C-alpha cells in the first residue's frame with residue numbers, strides 16, 4: 001500500500017503490518033518479513049516520479065524534508 005506523508009511524498013508501506021521500512025535489497029518488510037509484490041514497488045515508483053515531476057515544476061521547493069526514502073544500508 002502507498003501512504004503520502006505530510007509533504008505529499010509517497011511512502012511505500014507493508015501490506016501486512018503497515019510499517020514503512022523495507023529491505024530494498026531483498027524486497028521484504030523489515031518488521032514482519034513479508035515479501036513486497038513487484039507491482040507494489042512499480043506502483044510506488046510511479047507515484048514517486050509523479051511527485052518529483054510535480055515538485056520540479058515548483059521553483060524554490062526542491063528540498064522537501066522527509067521526501068527522500070531512507071538510504072539503502
Ligand SMILES: [Zn+2]
Pocket residue numbers: 014015016017018019029030031032033034
Ligand atoms: Zn510488514
